[in-house]
Amino acid sequence: MWPDKVGGAMVVKNMPGGGSLVATNFVYQAKPDGLTVGTANLGSGVISPVIMGDAGAKYDLKKMNWIGAYLSGGSLVVTLSTAKPYKTVKDLQAAKGLKFASRSPTAASTTYAALFFEVFGIDAKIVTGYQGGADMALAAKRGEVDGTVMPASGLPVYIDAGGLQKPVMNMDFARSEYFPDTPSLAESAKLTPQQESLLRLQNATGASDKAVFAPPGIAEDRVKLMRDAFDKIIGDKGFKTLNEKYFPIWTRPMSGAELTEYIDKTLAIPKSELDAMSALSKKYLAVK
Amino acid sequence: MFEAMVQALGNIASPTIWVWVSVGLIAGLLLGILPGISSLTGLTLFLPFVFRLEPMQALPLMVSMASVGYTAGSITAVLLGIPGEPANAATILDGFPMTQKGEGSRALGAAITASLMGGAVPVFLALAMVWAVMPIIMAVTSMDMVVVIAAGLVVIGVVAKGAMLKGVISGGIGLLISSIGLAPMTGVPRFTFDMPYLYDGLHLSPVAMGLFAVPPMIELALEGGESTLARSGAAAVKGMAGAWEGARDVFRHWWLWARSSFIGYLFGLMPGVGANSAVWVTYGIAKQSSKHPETFGTGNVEGVIAPESANNAKESGALLTTLALGIPGSAGGAIFLAAFIMLGFRPGPSMLTEQLDLSLTILILVALANIIAGAICFPVAPYLASIARVPGRILVPVVFVLIFVAAYASSGQMADIVVLLIFSAVGVAAKRHGYNIPALFLGYILGELFEQYLFLGLQLGGPLFFIRPIPLVIIFLVALFFAYRPLKGAIGSRFGRARTA
Numbered sequence: 150m151w152p153d154k155v156g157g158a159m160v161v162k163n164m165p166g167g168g169s170l171v172a173t174n175f176v177y178q179a180k181p182d183g184l185t186v187g188t189a190n191l192g193s194g195v196i197s198p199v200i201m202g203d204a205g206a207k208y209d210l211k212k213m214n215w216i217g218a219y220l221s222g223g224s225l226v227v228t229l230s231t232a233k234p235y236k237t238v239k240d241l242q243a244a245k246g247l248k249f250a251s252r253s254p255t256a257a258s259t260t261y262a263a264l265f266f267e268v269f270g271i272d273a274k275i276v277t278g279y280q281g282g283a284d285m286a287l288a289a290k291r292g293e294v295d296g297t298v299m300p301a302s303g304l305p306v307y308i309d310a311g312g313l314q315k316p317v318m319n320m321d322f323a324r325s326e327y328f329p330d331t332p333s334l335a336e337s338a339k340l341t342p343q344q345e346s347l348l349r350l351q352n353a354t355g356a357s358d359k360a361v362f363a364p365p366g367i368a369e370d371r372v373k374l375m376r377d378a379f380d381k382i383i384g385d386k387g388f389k390t391l392n393e394k395y396f397p398i399w400t401r402p403m404s405g406a407e408l409t410e411y412i413d414k415t416l417a418i419p420k421s422e423l424d425a426m427s428a429l430s431k432k433y434l435a436v437k
Numbered sequence: 438m439f440e441a442m443v444q445a446l447g448n449i450a451s452p453t454i455w456v457w458v459s460v461g462l463i464a465g466l467l468l469g470i471l472p473g474i475s476s477l478t479g480l481t482l483f484l485p486f487v488f489r490l491e492p493m494q495a496l497p498l499m500v501s502m503a504s505v506g507y508t509a510g511s512i513t514a515v516l517l518g519i520p521g522e523p524a525n526a527a528t529i530l531d532g533f534p535m536t537q538k539g540e541g542s543r544a545l546g547a548a549i550t551a552s553l554m555g556g557a558v559p560v561f562l563a564l565a566m567v568w569a570v571m572p573i574i575m576a577v578t579s580m581d582m583v584v585v586i587a588a589g590l591v592v593i594g595v596v597a598k599g600a601m602l603k604g605v606i607s608g609g610i611g612l613l614i615s616s617i618g619l620a621p622m623t624g625v626p627r628f629t630f631d632m633p634y635l636y637d638g639l640h641l642s643p644v645a646m647g648l649f650a651v652p653p654m655i656e657l658a659l660e661g662g663e664s665t666l667a668r669s670g671a672a673a674v675k676g677m678a679g680a681w682e683g684a685r686d687v688f689r690h691w692w693l694w695a696r697s698s699f700i701g702y703l704f705g706l707m708p709g710v711g712a713n714s715a716v717w718v719t720y721g722i723a724k725q726s727s728k729h730p731e732t733f734g735t736g737n738v739e740g741v742i743a744p745e746s747a748n749n750a751k752e753s754g755a756l757l758t759t760l761a762l763g764i765p766g767s768a769g770g771a772i773f774l775a776a777f778i779m780l781g782f783r784p785g786p787s788m789l790t791e792q793l794d795l796s797l798t799i800l801i802l803v804a805l806a807n808i809i810a811g812a813i814c815f816p817v818a819p820y821l822a823s824i825a826r827v828p829g830r831i832l833v834p835v836v837f838v839l840i841f842v843a844a845y846a847s848s849g850q851m852a853d854i855v856v857l858l859i860f861s862a863v864g865v866a867a868k869r870h871g872y873n874i875p876a877l878f879l880g881y882i883l884g885e886l887f888e889q890y891l892f893l894g895l896q897l898g899g900p901l902f903f904i905r906p907i908p909l910v911i912i913f914l915v916a917l918f919f920a921y922r923p924l925k926g927a928i929g930s931r932f933g934r935a936r937t938a
Contacts, residue, residue: 170633310763310785
């Protein structure tokens with residue numbers, strides 16, 4: 150829809166690699182003429198590498214021109230294997246030596262799982278190295294692991310496939326619109342101030358929101374043109390229909406100015422909180 | 438089951454389906470024959486259009502496009518030594534030397550026939566075994582997968598026969614190369630030098646092109662501008678008779694074909710293993726069990742039949758896993774999964790019960806697409822094989838352009854060209870000093886999988902994770918596989934002596 154709103158053609162180039170790092174670096178270093186825009190996962194792809202100090206992130210979030218974003222309404226949920234006898238949080242608290250599947254030690258599913266274990270005093274370890282949601286669901290179905298943490302939006306497919314149960318916990322302050330019967334973490338337990346800030350931090354860095362951005366140094370009128378085009382697209386009726394039908398997880402559009410403010414707030418998170426998050430994940434890893 | 442089959446056959450009988458099948462076949466063949474641009478690229482490009490189509494339009498097109506990519510990919514592998522798709526790499530080892538000897542049409546005849554039958558027959562096996570699929574997939578855990586992949590790595594020992602030390606060193610270097618990128622378990626960057634390009638490891642296409650396609654072209658260029666045929670001193674390129682001879686070769690080696698197809702199908706069923714491993718495992722077994730293992734790598738038609746049966750057979754297995762579990766067995770499977778969801782289907786066990794007619798329609802389409810692709814490719818094989826007559830001074834520059842475009846096309850980054858150049862140098866040096874390129878490539882493609890499953894196995898089951906029924910059976914089979922020939926020899930000579938005495 151970009152060419153319809155701005156005029157001219159748009160060439161789309163898929164740039165895989167480094168979980169969006171290759172594409173984000175490319176856009177940041179592109180000529181600042183307003184002819185290059187990028188889109189990537191905001192939390193895990195663009196923000197997280199910077200605040201985690203990844204040397205591969207060769208861009209400055211404060212200098213990037215933010216055009217807009219689409220935030221996902223879905224949070225991450227704790228879900229259990231159908232091959233195991235556990236059905237509730239109480240069952241998990243009574244069990245010993247549980248195993249939960251995750252992608253890597255820094256993945257959102259690891260941090261959320263660690264926070265879940267910590268809050269409810271569950272004796273479990275996180276097994277990392279799975280390739281993604283499908284791989285983790287298969288491991289659960291085979292009974293290789295007892296559960297996992299994954300986006301609420303992606304879970305229904307695996308529930309239908311018979312590997313995972315309806316979630317026992319929504320890892321957020323409020324309930325998920327996908328599973329309104331599942332309690333949220335905040336309503337199920339009294340969180341300590343540190344646990345609360347960890348949940349807030351994880352929500353900011355781990356969510357799979359999509360952002361649109363352009364290189365620094367572009368003339369202001371061109372940035373305005375791009376931001377206006379983005380706003381027009383997300384306001385378009387045809388776009389809304391397509392989006393609701395095929396990508397129902399993108400529910401909250403954000404303007405360029407709002408996104409810039411959101412980035413600034415996230416960058417202001419103190420390092421001590423980041424270190425606490427990383428220490429908590431480490432505590433529950435099967436291999437440290 | 439019977440009702441579902443009648444419904445499926447009714448779906449296939451609709452003439453409009455055949456229009457979409459034809460479009461998919463032509464697109465799949467063209468994309469497969471262009472090195473570096475695989476049928477996977479085609480599927481990805483097609484995905485956005487799925488929105489606008491009905492299920493019985495989109496699925497026939499996608500299924501036929503995906504089914505024939507490997508058939509077309511074998512053509513460039515045999516004729517030019519360039520893998521059309523990475524899973525055609527093993528075909529080069531014997532297919533390309535056959536072309537150089539003037540037996541290109543025979544090699545193509547064998548490759549196309551093995552692909553056709555390897556793609557079509559396992560579909561019927563899949564249909565007959567729908568009930569057994571779930572228990573098989575469920576029985577094999579990550580702890581068992583370590584031993585499955587390790588069995589694949591053992592093939593390094595088979596392809597390295599003759600110069601074992603250099604072969605094992607080559608395999609080891611391949612394993613090291615596979616460790617470039619973020620560690621699968623810890624996410625720690627290894628040998629990445631802060632370059633995000635390297636975070637996901639080296640891309641398959643430029644590595645395969647550099648190792649397999651460039652060295653023979655450089656050799657051809659260095660030896661003057663003659664054609665490969667003139668160099669080899671072969672009398673002439675065999676025509677249609679050669680292609681038929683290749684087809685007969687497949688029937689002559691029917692057991693090799695059946696075994697390789699079955700292994701390919703099983704590899705397809707296992708999510709995450711993929712065609713790239715299947716072709717090498719079947720090649721290794723073919724070499725180990727051949728009466729003439731010493732001729733492998735110099736143009737033995739068995740070395741063409743085994744991988745080409747496996748890569749096509751793998752597709753029906755992978756598709757079944759995608760349908761039954763909603764878990765893609767391959768990258769192509771992942772695209773299918775996305776398409777199924779877009780079309781309103783929910784892949785899962787219900788695809789084998791309530792929606793069995795749709796699953797059967799898809800599987801029958803796979804079989805038909807393979808048969809038609811074979812029927813299209815077979816008659817043109819002898820003409821294509823005449824490429825052996827083209828003088829090197831024309832062939833080399835044209836092929837070099839193709840190689841560079843193919844390496845770049847895989848992800849569209851200049852760094853791919855750098856990787857291509859580095860691995861071309863590695864390939865040339867390895868060839869010159871007698872190191873084993875297939876062993877290196879095998880280490881590279883299996884290394885990451887092995888590491889991933891090894892760490893999962895250790896986390897899940899501790900150091901003795903392999904003391905389980907499936908791993909122990911596989912270890913026993915591998916031991917038997919290696920001991921078979923020496924044992925047979927020993928027993929034979931003993932009985933021989935006894936009889937003489």
